[in-house]
Amino acid sequence: MFVVVNLKSYACDPVEIASAAADVADDVDARIAVAPQTAHIERVASTGVETWAQHVDSIEHGSHTGQSLAESVADAGAVGTLLNHSERRLKLADIDGGIHAAKRAGLETVVCANNPAQIGAVTALSPEMVAVEPPELIGTGTPVSHADPDIVSEAVRTANGVDESVPVLCGAGISTGDDVDAAVELGSEGVLLASGVAKVDDPRAVLTDLVTNE
Amino acid sequence: MFVVVNLKSYACDPVEIASAAADVADDVDARIAVAPQTAHIERVASTGVETWAQHVDSIEHGSHTGQSLAESVADAGAVGTLLNHSERRLKLADIDGGIHAAKRAGLETVVCANNPAQIGAVTALSPEMVAVEPPELIGTGTPVSHADPDIVSEAVRTANGVDESVPVLCGAGISTGDDVDAAVELGSEGVLLASGVAKVDDPRAVLTDLVTNE
Amino acid sequence: MFVVVNLKSYACDPVEIASAAADVADDVDARIAVAPQTAHIERVASTGVETWAQHVDSIEHGSHTGQSLAESVADAGAVGTLLNHSERRLKLADIDGGIHAAKRAGLETVVCANNPAQIGAVTALSPEMVAVEPPELIGTGTPVSHADPDIVSEAVRTANGVDESVPVLCGAGISTGDDVDAAVELGSEGVLLASGVAKVDDPRAVLTDLVTNE
Amino acid sequence: MFVVVNLKSYACDPVEIASAAADVADDVDARIAVAPQTAHIERVASTGVETWAQHVDSIEHGSHTGQSLAESVADAGAVGTLLNHSERRLKLADIDGGIHAAKRAGLETVVCANNPAQIGAVTALSPEMVAVEPPELIGTGTPVSHADPDIVSEAVRTANGVDESVPVLCGAGISTGDDVDAAVELGSEGVLLASGVAKVDDPRAVLTDLVTNE
Numbered sequence: 001m002f003v004v005v006n007l008k009s010y011a012c013d014p015v016e017i018a019s020a021a022a023d024v025a026d027d028v029d030a031r032i033a034v035a036p037q038t039a040h041i042e043r044v045a046s047t048g049v050e051t052w053a054q055h056v057d058s059i060e061h062g063s064h065t066g067q068s069l070a071e072s073v074a075d076a077g078a079v080g081t082l083l084n085h086s087e088r089r090l091k092l093a094d095i096d097g098g099i100h101a102a103k104r105a106g107l108e109t110v111v112c113a114n115n116p117a118q119i120g121a122v123t124a125l126s127p128e129m130v131a132v133e134p135p136e137l138i139g140t141g142t143p144v145s146h147a148d149p150d151i152v153s154e155a156v157r158t159a160n161g162v163d164e165s166v167p168v169l170c171g172a173g174i175s176t177g178d179d180v181d182a183a184v185e186l187g188s189e190g191v192l193l194a195s196g197v198a199k200v201d202d203p204r205a206v207l208t209d210l211v212t213n214e
Numbered sequence: 215m216f217v218v219v220n221l222k223s224y225a226c227d228p229v230e231i232a233s234a235a236a237d238v239a240d241d242v243d244a245r246i247a248v249a250p251q252t253a254h255i256e257r258v259a260s261t262g263v264e265t266w267a268q269h270v271d272s273i274e275h276g277s278h279t280g281q282s283l284a285e286s287v288a289d290a291g292a293v294g295t296l297l298n299h300s301e302r303r304l305k306l307a308d309i310d311g312g313i314h315a316a317k318r319a320g321l322e323t324v325v326c327a328n329n330p331a332q333i334g335a336v337t338a339l340s341p342e343m344v345a346v347e348p349p350e351l352i353g354t355g356t357p358v359s360h361a362d363p364d365i366v367s368e369a370v371r372t373a374n375g376v377d378e379s380v381p382v383l384c385g386a387g388i389s390t391g392d393d394v395d396a397a398v399e400l401g402s403e404g405v406l407l408a409s410g411v412a413k414v415d416d417p418r419a420v421l422t423d424l425v426t427n428e
Numbered sequence: 429m430f431v432v433v434n435l436k437s438y439a440c441d442p443v444e445i446a447s448a449a450a451d452v453a454d455d456v457d458a459r460i461a462v463a464p465q466t467a468h469i470e471r472v473a474s475t476g477v478e479t480w481a482q483h484v485d486s487i488e489h490g491s492h493t494g495q496s497l498a499e500s501v502a503d504a505g506a507v508g509t510l511l512n513h514s515e516r517r518l519k520l521a522d523i524d525g526g527i528h529a530a531k532r533a534g535l536e537t538v539v540c541a542n543n544p545a546q547i548g549a550v551t552a553l554s555p556e557m558v559a560v561e562p563p564e565l566i567g568t569g570t571p572v573s574h575a576d577p578d579i580v581s582e583a584v585r586t587a588n589g590v591d592e593s594v595p596v597l598c599g600a601g602i603s604t605g606d607d608v609d610a611a612v613e614l615g616s617e618g619v620l621l622a623s624g625v626a627k628v629d630d631p632r633a634v635l636t637d638l639v640t641n642e
Numbered sequence: 643m644f645v646v647v648n649l650k651s652y653a654c655d656p657v658e659i660a661s662a663a664a665d666v667a668d669d670v671d672a673r674i675a676v677a678p679q680t681a682h683i684e685r686v687a688s689t690g691v692e693t694w695a696q697h698v699d700s701i702e703h704g705s706h707t708g709q710s711l712a713e714s715v716a717d718a719g720a721v722g723t724l725l726n727h728s729e730r731r732l733k734l735a736d737i738d739g740g741i742h743a744a745k746r747a748g749l750e751t752v753v754c755a756n757n758p759a760q761i762g763a764v765t766a767l768s769p770e771m772v773a774v775e776p777p778e779l780i781g782t783g784t785p786v787s788h789a790d791p792d793i794v795s796e797a798v799r800t801a802n803g804v805d806e807s808v809p810v811l812c813g814a815g816i817s818t819g820d821d822v823d824a825a826v827e828l829g830s831e832g833v834l835l836a837s838g839v840a841k842v843d844d845p846r847a848v849l850t851d852l853v854t855n856e
Contacts, residue, residue: 009706037714060651063781065724065836067697085708089307121339124331220493224489251496256504279482279514283437290467292467302493302495408491517733517736519731524756541734541735545738553759554759
């Protein structure tokens with residue numbers, strides 16, 4: 001079970017959430033990563049939590065301004081990166097290029113997609129993991145595993161049809177351990193969360209519930 | 215064997231090339247389509263040639279300005295559309311949406327991609343056909359089937375691994391019947407051409423050579 | 429007074445609206461242009477109405493697939509083009525390049541922008557006209573000239589401060605002659621309309637009201 | 643005189659260059675800023691050098707993944723940001739939105755543009771500074787102040803015509819104090835550099851030459 005907490009550009013304290021996540025991960029021996037703003041990667045990584053970028057660009061060292069180089073985020077402490085989140089949809093060629101950039105820099109990748117067909121597509125590009133997130137459920141508090149269970153199980157089926165070695169995560173509306181359990185039953189090997197952790201009063205309690213209930 | 219002649223935004227006479235293609239297709243019973251500028255679809259279709267769009271947007275009827283609706287190009291006479299050409303790379307979600315838009319309007323699709331991994335990805339989206347075109351060979355006059363035969367055969371293999379019902383075309387540098395033969399031997403079921411037909415003095419002769427030599 | 433009817437990608441009959449616009453323009457000696465889907469430019473132009481494109485790309489003749497060349501839309505009968513509509517926002521460099529492409533092909537330009545500061549910016553690029561359209565009012569039926577009159581008068585003031593020779597149009601929610609009158613009183617020299625003409629039962633009656641009431 | 647050193651995504655040591663820039667700025671009482679990768683802002687700022695971002699997005703706190711929030715880069719230590727560099731061209735509306743985001747977070751802005759007309763456009767958006775950089779000279783080692791002096795003086799004239807309170811910087815090919823002097827004589831109040839500092843053996847010597855020669 002892999003839990004990725006996407007801090008987006010929320011008005012939260014990334015270090016406080018990262019510390020809570022690091023503690024919970026230690027306590028219950030779960031894998032929890034936090035994906036902060038790129039400018040906050042260094043301070044988040046210094047908490048000891050597994051730190052991910054929200055995006056890297058399909059570039060190498062060179063003349064590229066205002067883009068995020070995989071080596072730079074790795075250097076700052078990230079060990080993985082999301083790609084193609086529904087709030088940062090990428091050109092197909094740049095998903096492919098971003099996966100290569102991440103591999104070059106030693107970063108794992110979770111490539112997001114909206115539906116099972118697109119999950120099949122991104123699985124064909126050989127990322128470490130893929131994640132299905134129906135955009136219409138993001139931020140709703142209605143977990144994808146209840147609102148649209150078929151989309152999760154069909155995404156798992158489609159991904160396996162292309163490459164069985166690529167695990168499928170799911171996201172959108174996940175906020176409790178029950179949601180996580182439901183996701184796991186549908187074949188998901190992890191979840192993406194955001195507001196359910198980043199915008200609550202006690203992220204530690206939420207994270208503990210998430211990873212111990214399973 | 216399916217030949218798509220992409221007129222790009224070349225300074226050519228689209229009607230002259232379309233008429234030549236219509237004649238050659240009749241004479242030798244080959245399938246040849248011409249993909250002109252969107253504004254020229256109507257006049258190209260009026261020659262009787264099979265007419266394709268170079269692109270349609272992932273939209274429905276509604277409030278969308280400056281985008282090309284699949285129904286509009288179908289209305290003007292197109293029966294298919296290219297998508298994700300390397301000169302018009304799309305977001306993954308928009309390739310998926312463009313394929314759906316095209317199906318809704320009764321248009322066939324050829325989805326282009328740069329390399330075998332991306333060919334696998336777009337095949338997972340269930341277009342009618344896919345086309346591998348290494349960007350570095352486009353416009354060179356060096357046919358992909360000679361310069362990089364492995365990319366074609368690997369693209370065919372990858373596409374078949376995802377969905378065997380989707381034929382693979384290839385493009386870049388194709389200009390003679392020998393190039394077409396080589397492409398067919400590698401498993402390609404068609405070719406994309408552009409400058410090799412659009413920028414020559416006698417497009418009819420080139421097209422005849424292309425489709426009779428096989 | 430210049431009236432531009434943007435047909436967007438509405439499910440309307442472009443030729444019927446174009447014919448109505450051509451008739452009204454003749455009857456009352458008003459300037460009315462219709463901006464259809466690019467694939468419909470040829471048939472709209474054949475009605476005799478002043479025909480505009482909704483967009484052209486910042487390209488020249490050459491290897492560009494799936495983009496709209498200014499010369500092609502001119503060839504099909506367009507005499508002008510919108511640029512940077514809020515539903516097709518462009519990079520600054522591409523607004524500049526689009527204006528140059530349009531001039532090269534003999535097309536007039538109306539460059540849209542969301543607010544007075546952006547109107548100042550696009551006026552500095554020397555298009556034929558600019559148009560202020562607050563995105564939040566588009567399609568509402570609440571005319572910008574009533575809902576936010578200051579935005580129109582301030583846009584006029586800002587544009588004049590940069591280059592007094594560039595007329596300012598306005599758009600969003602315009603549907604009656606009274607709306608047009610209000611816009612003119614605020615310094616606007618024309619209006620952009622869309623649903624107010626394209627989605628009504630009797631476009632001829634609406635257009636007549638629009639241009640005779642002033 | 644304001645010198646901005648853009649580290650792009652070069653394979654350089656950002657802390658080493660930042661330390662050199664901090665020392666030179668202290669020694670000669672010059673204003674020198676360093677713009678590293680976003681993930682490196684925190685470590686660069688910790689050297690005491692004036693630290694700038696290469697880009698911020700036109701967003702507020704909220705649900706935005708993979709975009710750079712102005713408050714986050716400010717938080718990490720940046721006091722300004724480039725916008726619309728020719729390697730990261732933005733939509734006009736996003737330049738406007740990026741300037742607003744930067745002001746909200748207390749960041750200064752230098753908005754880049756390719757030519758005098760675009761400089762006039764971005765000046766109308768009221769950034770702190772603008773910078774003209776002809777893309778064809780970037781990275782050439784041929785300084786814009788020698789290769790195309792008219793573009794600099796015309797940019798200054800155009801910017802002043804729109805808003806005299808906005809200083810004009812210039813960039814592309816600048817690497818010596820003589821280049822800087824020439825830029826100043828043309829009306830420029832600062833320079834943007836990149837490879838001339840980031841890819842040399844002794845950045846301290848280059849920076850000293852740049853700011854003491856004037």
